[in-house]
Amino acid sequence: MKQFEQMEASLLFCPKCKEATPVRKRLLLVLSEGEKFDYVCSHCGTVSGDKVERSAPNQLTPSRF
Numbered sequence: 734m735k736q737f738e739q740m741e742a743s744l745l746f747c748p749k750c751k752e753a754t755p756v757r758k759r760l761l762l763v764l765s766e767g768e769k770f771d772y773v774c775s776h777c778g779t780v781s782g783d784k785v786e787r788s789a790p791n792q793l794t795p796s797r798f
């Protein structure tokens with residue numbers, strides 16, 4: 734009896750809320766090497782992180798500031 738939800742909701746530290754908040758993923762740019770996403774705080778709308786998703790699954794490079 735296990736429910737598995739395929740939601741991409743995750744928690745990131747928001748500099749404005751000063752806590753880890755749920756983020757929404759937003760497509761920012763389509764680059765030649767992949768797609769760049771912003772993670773936006775669902776509380777205040779501040780961008781709390783970004784990530785480039787490359788076509789090759791080995792090359793994931795998440796970055797947060």
Ligand SMILES: [Zn+2]
Pocket residue numbers: 747748749750751754774775776777778779
């Ligand atoms: Zn926030």
